[in-house]
Amino acid sequence: MLRNEKKEVSCIAMMRMNTVKIILSICLLTCTAGCSADVTEISDIALVTATGIDYDKKTKKYTFTSYCLLPTTTSTANTGKLSDWVVSASGSSILDAAKKLRSQVGKTLIWQHNKFIIIGEGAARYSFYEIMDFMIRNRQIRITSFLFVSKGRAVNLLHMNTETEDLLSNDLLGKVRNEKDWGRSISQSIQNIANWNTDPYRGFVAGKISKSRHSFKSKDALSLSGGSVFNHGKWVGWLDEQDVLVVHLLSDKSKWKNLTFSESFPFHDSNVTLHFKLDKQSIQCRDTDGPTVDIHLSLTSTVGEIEHYLSVDKLDTIIQLEHAASTFLENKIKHSLSHFQKDLNVDVIGFSDLFYQHYPKEWAALKHKWSDIYPTIPVQAHVTVKIDKLGLNQYLGDH
Amino acid sequence: MAAQNKITHGQLSCLVFSYLSGFSTLFLSEAALLKQDVWMSYLIGMTLAIGMLWLLCYVQWKHPLLTMVEISDKLFGHWVSRLVLMIYLIYMLEMQAAACRALSTFYTTVVIPNMPSNQMILLIILCTTYATYLGLTTIVRAVQITLPFFLVGILIICFFLLRDVETNPFLPQFQHSFSEVMYGSLLSLYFPFGKLVVFGFLLARVKNMKKIFSSSIFGLILAALYLLVSAYLTLGTIGIHLAGTATFPFFSSIQMVKFGEYLERIEITIIGIWTIFTLFEIVVLQYVFTILLRHVFRIKNMKPFILPIGLLFFISAQKSFLRLSDLTFYNLNIAPFSTMLPIAIIPIMLSIMTLLRKEKT
Amino acid sequence: MVLHSDLIHASNEMNLNKLRQIFSDNESLVIRSLMNKNGSLLASFVYLNILVDEKYLNQHLVRKLNEDLYIKTGPANELALNTLNSLGTVIELKHIEAVVSLITDAGIAVMVEGSCVAYGILMPGYETRAIEEPKIEINVRGPKESFTEDLQQNLSMVHRKLKTPDLKSISYVIGQQSQTKVMLLYLENRIDPTLLAEIRNKIESIQLDVLIVNAQIEELIQDNIFTPFPQIFSTERPDRIATALGRGKAAIITDGTPIALIAPTSFFEMLHPSEDLYERFYFANFLRVLRLICLFISLFGPALYISLTTFHLEMIPTPLMMAFISSKAGIPFPTFIEAILMETAFEILREASLRLPRAVGQSVSIVGALIIGEAAVQSGIVSRPMVIVVAMTGIASFAIPSFSTAIALRMLRFPFILIAASYGVFGLSLSMFILIMHLCSLQTFGVPFLEPVSFNSIRDTLMKYILLPVKYRENVMQVKAGRADAPQRKKGGFLHRNDEDEYR
Structure with a gap:
């Protein structure tokens, strides 16, 4: 009996508790259901898929450009179609410009699906810090989106039509995806850039986007090729396609894991083109008598095309060809590295990180005169190439 | 105490792990401070926490039939014991306010910027009050239900992040001075490892007294491992410089996870699971708070006071740490030192008193 | 059941008058009397003609009783008892109320003049539904029979699946007006005695006027009233009941409801149809x-x-x-x-x-x-x-x-x-x-309704969430270890919440 009574008492207490809770939660719910300030209805949004930022040094104004996607019609009969729309505004700060966009747009702009941030040459040169700060502070901008520096103003590039008549963002995404088949363009995520940007010792390479005019076409086209070099948080110059390929080869594994590229070089009296794929890469630094860097690359390769007859079915020829390819690549790497070291004096590969990580004591002495030492560091590149496949046909036969 | 109201030692491990791991990876402030040397501070902090735990278990073993509050009454006498328990009450109030604020700040910064944080804290407190009301055995069972989901989620995340880590982020080692490492250890002792001190008041609730130490150590080590792994991944994926300046470094690294080309930005799912998990910390704090309050004020029937305690929690959370900088300042400059009193000094005093009493008899 | 009761009087006429009073305005009450040669009353049958099998009554009972009472010599009540015993189970009734409840339960009351004991014999003659295929819990490989509204039939279906004397059935009558029969089934060697005691307590404390379906019982015996989740499993499949009984649970069958209850149940069992086992x-x-x-x-x-x-x-x-x-x-x-x-x-x-x-x-x-x-x-x-x-x-x-x-x-x-x-x-x-x-x-x-992972044995935990191959399932294991007789009780499974001890 006693137990029952107790149970009853607790039951009543529980009921009271429940009613209090229910009333409270109902009050809360009815007050707020569906009318939170954070709600964005899908039907009201314009999806920003590419963003451009320009800076005019004279007027000190930023121009903020958004490439948006909107549904074509408001009737449901014709669904599945999206149209693109480019809008830009300028202001004294990026945020100011971005907010001004709101007055020109009848939709809520959503940046969460934005994958490309294109920065004008001037902006990259003169106000890169502010741009990066804006990027990583803003919650809507993903740190995995790619940053490109445009030759010319970014706003002009975003206004261009693509050759495939596809949406610009899809086109760009496809071009980024194709990077692994070519290796002459580079796409760098904001996260990497933000991490390297404040490093006083190393620079980095970001993507480059430019207009390219073909002689056989009247229209200009967007192209991703080459790269842009940053040092000390500022844009310092462009990088040509060959150098970008070397940057790929000497970067983190994610950059070369799926990379295949082709190179042509003279061999005997013929010109040979090979497809290469990087298998193993190691960059080691030593600090025995002065800092040195050793690079070991091993690649596998397939014969792509041969200009004249070559007896590639013979082992001797293949070995010679492998040697030739190795020396060709070694020279290429040396050439690019000397460009980075001597002409640019920018540590784009991140040798400073290597010294810091593996020789912390020596690094303490090195780092004060790093900018003087870096151009003089001897770099040994060792490349081994293995030609493991010849293609469907061994050779076409002699004349 | 009735046998039905007790928890098993395995459940204790689960509770310890989830209590410690809820918030531990949110700020990673010691990782931002010590970067690659953070593992040392975790190791030292964990060792210190194990010591503290051993003291508590020692005291409990010597008085197997009493709860920790009764032991403190017995050792210190009624009035001093009340004072001691008051210190713990204040400690827990601070901790929960910091936890609520951290959670609401995180949400307003990252997910829902326009949501009033008061509303959020109120909702959180209502949930935890309900849990406190249901009792320890229910809480523990709920932990057991949610823990596998959390672990699976985190394991998937870790797996995908691990692919992005290319160079060992814990290199070069031993670059920080002794005082820096010690300060980092102090930080990690205060948060998260030292939080474990409140479990002293729950030790009497475990069925198998012999295993209280080993099972809570198990939970603690798992929590430390989780913390270490997330620090490793954070430094490895978003880079040392960015990890030092990001407000929520582990969150930023979770943002990097993508499954192929198609599915990315899945951090919301993780935040969802993680939110449930963080609530358990506040629940445990509120539960222990209720136990202590009952003892300090000698209240017979505690049920009607649970909602008022929740409201007290709400008010204290709502009035404190209005700026994120306040919270950071508190976390870095005040709390590591002020919380030494409940975390270290009182357990030591308890064990010394136990030792003295034993010698007398 | 009813404590203050009228005893059966030696005079049959008085008893019949009382019954007529009780069943006033009831068309279906039939009172038939057997007379002596000299016209004095020998015995009377009382029944409700809508419930009993009148054909059988006329062909066998009436005829035989008539013959025996006329031909044989001896005390009338002994003669009647002998005759009735040869036709079925005889219930001795000493109170008018007992007679009434027998009559309402499809029985025939035989009252012999001069005896203070009436005899009752159950002779249900109403139509029942045949056993049909399950309508709600359909499955592919399992048995294709389901419970009906008839308690006896349901009980027999369970018994046919568990042919053991360990299968116990305690019967209750619930409902002041409805007088509904409720049966609690369990396997004696499997069920936890404290659990059984608790269930029995709960059922015995039920106070109802009319019990039509067992959903009412479910409402009354569950621990938490305000939850939206059902905590007692209901099934229309006898095989399901047999499996549950084998796992140490109890089943409640109610007359008039083609659905049985299984208690205690966990949340995950609600998600598993019997098909899983097949x-x-x-x-x-x-x-x-x-x-x-x-x-x-x-x-x-x-x-x-x-x-x-x-x-x-x-x-x-x-x-x-x-x-x-x-x-x-x-x-x-x-x-x-x-x-x-x-x-x-x-x-x-x-x-x-x-x-x-x-x-x-x-x-x-x-x-x-x-x-x-x-x-x-x-x-x-x-x-x-x-x-x-x-x-x-x-x-x-x-x-x-x-x-x-x-x-x-x-x-x-x-x-x-x-x-x-x-x-x-x-x-x-x-x-x-x-x-x-x-x-x-x-x-x-x-x-606990939502069973957590148990740390005592990995197999226990596995068994809760994963269906192991038949060889490794619980029942087989028990027989193997020769512990089939010992009452099984899961460790740590029975946690009561005691408000006194909480927050200490």
């Missing part, structure tokens, strides 16, 4: 996972969709997002309203198809859903993804075997939609927390 264990486990997914979808489907499309747009993959944008263009309602609208429409359709006459019902459910969904999309009231989400949610909820659990989930979906529309994933997390907490707090007869 399929290959790989497939059965696959189905279990599938049903867990269904559970999640039916609870959180629309809520998740709302919170993703209004709060967390970044979570949706970009190509899908583009598709959403184009399909949502021009829809006049916000997503939240859309969801409530469609969910309500779905519930209406479901309810209507259930209640409509069977001939029409089928067409309403399928055609209605198709037409309304398509029309809503065509006219631009509701977006396509929302229709898909709602339909998916509805179908997922049908995949949950326990109907009452499915209803609970369906109901909870609405508050979740509301919360998701106001707080997004944050609100969803909190409500999931509350839900888990609530489920963990539930107990049936001291057994």
Whole structure:
């Protein structure tokens, strides 16, 4: 009996508790259901898929450009179609410009699906810090989106039509995806850039986007090729396609894991083109008598095309060809590295990180005169190439 | 105490792990401070926490039939014991306010910027009050239900992040001075490892007294491992410089996870699971708070006071740490030192008193 | 049952008068009397002609009794008892009330003049439904019989599956007016005695006027009244009962209800149909996972969709997002309203198809859903993804075997939609927390409703969630170890909440 009574008492207490809770939660719910300030209805949004930022040094104004996607019609009969729309505004700060966009747009702009941030040459040169700060502070901008520096103003590039008549963002995404088949363009995520940007010792390479005019076409086209070099948080110059390929080869594994590229070089009296794929890469630094860097690359390769007859079915020829390819690549790497070291004096590969990580004591002495030492560091590149496949046909036969 | 109201030692491990791991990876402030040397501070902090735990278990073993509050009454006498328990009450109030604020700040910064944080804290407190009301055995069972989901989620995340880590982020080692490492250890002792001190008041609730130490150590080590792994991944994926300046470094690294080309930005799912998990910390704090309050004020029937305690929690959370900088300042400059009193000094005093009493008899 | 009672009088006429009084205004009461040659009363039969088998009564009972009373010599009541004993089980009745309850229970009361004891014999002659195939819990490989409204038949079905004297059945009569028979079944060597005592206590304390279906019993014996979740499993399959009894549970069968109750039950058992046991264990486990997914979808489907499309747009993959944008263009309602609208429409359709006459019902459910969904999309009231989400949610909820659990989930979906529309994933997390907490707090007869992982034995834990191959299942293991006689009790399974000790 006693137990029952107790149970009853607790039951009543529980009921009271429940009613209090229910009333409270109902009050809360009815007050707020569906009318939170954070709600964005899908039907009201314009999806920003590419963003451009320009800076005019004279007027000190930023121009903020958004490439948006909107549904074509408001009737449901014709669904599945999206149209693109480019809008830009300028202001004294990026945020100011971005907010001004709101007055020109009848939709809520959503940046969460934005994958490309294109920065004008001037902006990259003169106000890169502010741009990066804006990027990583803003919650809507993903740190995995790619940053490109445009030759010319970014706003002009975003206004261009693509050759495939596809949406610009899809086109760009496809071009980024194709990077692994070519290796002459580079796409760098904001996260990497933000991490390297404040490093006083190393620079980095970001993507480059430019207009390219073909002689056989009247229209200009967007192209991703080459790269842009940053040092000390500022844009310092462009990088040509060959150098970008070397940057790929000497970067983190994610950059070369799926990379295949082709190179042509003279061999005997013929010109040979090979497809290469990087298998193993190691960059080691030593600090025995002065800092040195050793690079070991091993690649596998397939014969792509041969200009004249070559007896590639013979082992001797293949070995010679492998040697030739190795020396060709070694020279290429040396050439690019000397460009980075001597002409640019920018540590784009991140040798400073290597010294810091593996020789912390020596690094303490090195780092004060790093900018003087870096151009003089001897770099040994060792490349081994293995030609493991010849293609469907061994050779076409002699004349 | 009735046998039905007790928890098993395995459940204790689960509770310890989830209590410690809820918030531990949110700020990673010691990782931002010590970067690659953070593992040392975790190791030292964990060792210190194990010591503290051993003291508590020692005291409990010597008085197997009493709860920790009764032991403190017995050792210190009624009035001093009340004072001691008051210190713990204040400690827990601070901790929960910091936890609520951290959670609401995180949400307003990252997910829902326009949501009033008061509303959020109120909702959180209502949930935890309900849990406190249901009792320890229910809480523990709920932990057991949610823990596998959390672990699976985190394991998937870790797996995908691990692919992005290319160079060992814990290199070069031993670059920080002794005082820096010690300060980092102090930080990690205060948060998260030292939080474990409140479990002293729950030790009497475990069925198998012999295993209280080993099972809570198990939970603690798992929590430390989780913390270490997330620090490793954070430094490895978003880079040392960015990890030092990001407000929520582990969150930023979770943002990097993508499954192929198609599915990315899945951090919301993780935040969802993680939110449930963080609530358990506040629940445990509120539960222990209720136990202590009952003892300090000698209240017979505690049920009607649970909602008022929740409201007290709400008010204290709502009035404190209005700026994120306040919270950071508190976390870095005040709390590591002020919380030494409940975390270290009182357990030591308890064990010394136990030792003295034993010698007398 | 009734303590103050009229004893049966030696004079038959007085007894009959009393019965006539009690059954006044009851057309079906029949009183037939056997007279001596000299016209004095020998014995009388009293019964309700709508309940008893009158044909059998006339052909056998009346004739035989008549003959015996006339021909044989001896005390009349002994003669009558002998005759009745040769025809069936005889119940001796000493009180008028006992006679009354026998008569209402399809019995015939025989009162011999000059005797203070009446004899009763049960002779049910009403029509019962034949055993049919299960209608609710349909399965492919299992037995194809289901309970009927007749208690005896149901009991026999269970007995045929468990041919052991350990199968005990305690019978209760519940309901002042309805006098409904309720049987508690259990296997003596399997059930935990404290559990049995608790269930018996609960059943004995039931006070009801009229008991029609056992849902009333379910309501009265469950521990938590205010929860939306059913805590006692109900089934129409005898094989299910047999399995449950073998696992140390108790079953409650009620006369007049073709559904039996199983107690105690855990949440996961609600999700497992008996089919699981009859399929290959790989497939059965696959189905279990599938049903867990269904559970999640039916609870959180629309809520998740709302919170993703209004709060967390970044979570949706970009190509899908583009598709959403184009399909949502021009829809006049916000997503939240859309969801409530469609969910309500779905519930209406479901309810209507259930209640409509069977001939029409089928067409309403399928055609209605198709037409309304398509029309809503065509006219631009509701977006396509929302229709898909709602339909998916509805179908997922049908995949949950326990109907009452499915209803609970369906109901909870609405508050979740509301919360998701106001707080997004944050609100969803909190409500999931509350839900888990609530489920963990539930107990049936001291057994936790949501069973956690046990640390005592890995096999125990595995067995709770995964269906092992038959060789490794619980029952087989017990027999192997020779512990079949010992009462089994799971460690740590019986946690009572004692308010005194909490917060210490």
